[in-house]
Amino acid sequence: MFQHILIPIDGSALSHKALSGGIAMAKELKAKITIYSAVVEFLPMTEFAVETPQSVMEELEKETNKHLQKAQKEAEAAGVICNVVKSTEFSPYQGIINTAKAEKCDLILMASHGRRGLTGFLLGSETQKVLTHSEIPVLVYR
Numbered sequence: 677m678f679q680h681i682l683i684p685i686d687g688s689a690l691s692h693k694a695l696s697g698g699i700a701m702a703k704e705l706k707a708k709i710t711i712y713s714a715v716v717e718f719l720p721m722t723e724f725a726v727e728t729p730q731s732v733m734e735e736l737e738k739e740t741n742k743h744l745q746k747a748q749k750e751a752e753a754a755g756v757i758c759n760v761v762k763s764t765e766f767s768p769y770q771g772i773i774n775t776a777k778a779e780k781c782d783l784i785l786m787a788s789h790g791r792r793g794l795t796g797f798l799l800g801s802e803t804q805k806v807l808t809h810s811e812i813p814v815l816v817y818r
Contacts, residue, residue, distance in 0.1 A: 678701075678705055678707050678716055678782050679708070679782055680707060680708050680779065680780060680781045680783075681701070681702050681708075681782075682697075682709070682712055682772070682775060682784045682785070683695050683710070683711050683747075683784075684713065684786045684806075685711060685743055685744070686743075687739065690787040690788070690789055691786070691787045693787060693817065694786055694817035695711065695747055696787070698817065699750060699756050702763075703754055703756050708757035708758065708759075709756055709757070710758070710765045710775065710779045711747045711748060712760070712776075713740045713743060713760075713761075713762045714740075714762065714763060714772070715733070715736050715740045715763070715764045715765070716736065716765060717733075717765060733764075744762060748760050751755045757778075761779065767805070768802050769805035769809065771773065772784065772786070772802070772806050772810075776812050781812060782812065783812065783813050783814075784810060784813070784814045785814075785817055786803055786806065786815075786817065787803070787817055787818070788803040788817075789801070789803070789815050791792050803816055
C-alpha cells in the first residue's frame, strides 16, 4: 500500500508518539520513512532582544538536529529504512508538503496538538494546514 512515509516531528511528546506509530506502521508495511523537522525562522519581535537572531537560530538548529538524530536511531533500531531532512521555514506546513513531494512520499503521518477555539485560530494548526494544502494523503496520529 504505502511505500514511503513522511513523518514530521517537532520534539514534542505528541510528535514522538506519532513517530513511534509511524515506525511501527512502516515496519509492518515494509515501507521506508523520511523524518522531517522544520527549523522555524526566528523573527525578533522587539528591539530589546537579549539574544541575537543568529544565536537563537543556532540554538534552534542544534535542538532540531538532536531530535532528528534520536528519531533516526529509533527507526534504525526497529529495522526501518530511514533518512532525515530538515529545512528552515517561516511556515512549517510548507516545509512538510515540499519535503513530501521532493522525497516522493506517498503518505504524510503526523501528530496533531489538537488546538481548538481561539488558541487554534490565533496559532493556527500546522496539521490543519497540511490537511488543507497537501495533495498527498495525510494520516493524523492521535
